[in-house]
Amino acid sequence: MDLAGIVILAHALLGILFVIGLVGRWIVLGMAERAAQIEAMRTLTTAAAPFERLVIVTSGLVLVFGLGAAWLQGRSVLGPLTGGSVDWLFVSVVLFLSNMPLVPLVFLPRGKVFEAALEEAADRGEVTPALRAAWSDRVSRGAHWYELITTTIILVLMLSKPF
DSSP states (O other): OOOOHHHHHHHHHHHHHHHHHHHHHHHHHHHHHOSHHHHHHHHHHHHHHHHHHHHHHHHHHHHHHHHHHHHTTTSSSGGGTOOOOOOOOOOHHHHHTTTTTTTIIIIIHHHHHHHHHHHHEEEEEEEHHHHHHHHHHHHHHHHHHHHHHHHHHHHHHHHHHHH
16 A cells, blocks of 8 residues: 555544544533433533544544645645636535634634533532523534534545545
8 A cells, every 4th residue: 555545544544533523422412411410411521522532633633634645646625726626625625624613713612601501500419591501502503513514515525526
């Protein structure tokens, strides 16, 4: 196997780990949201942390190895920006990069609000209205859905290479 093959394989394996992190986090946090008792909710949010770390670590690596794989194959990821055509690779890069602003604009600030509500609820020993409101935050929920949908589209594009 040549270098390009190794980089492509690493990109694929990192992509699998990234999807595992997204889905695992989604499942565990869904269980936490439905928990009736604060202790169970805290335990499950703690259990989601390794999945969150997996998403954080692998997202950057997926991008680096994906760009490396494209470069080693002589493919341009910039497509129409450099006089080429729009293809699945360009669309995938745009979709992937579109998720990045969600971190500073949604996930970090809303995560701090959630953590404060969780701590307050833990101190009180009950699931509070503020915590329920934090769980139901439409912006955060929408951002997570967007992340999952764009990742699914990218995966479909990579497997089918429709254009």
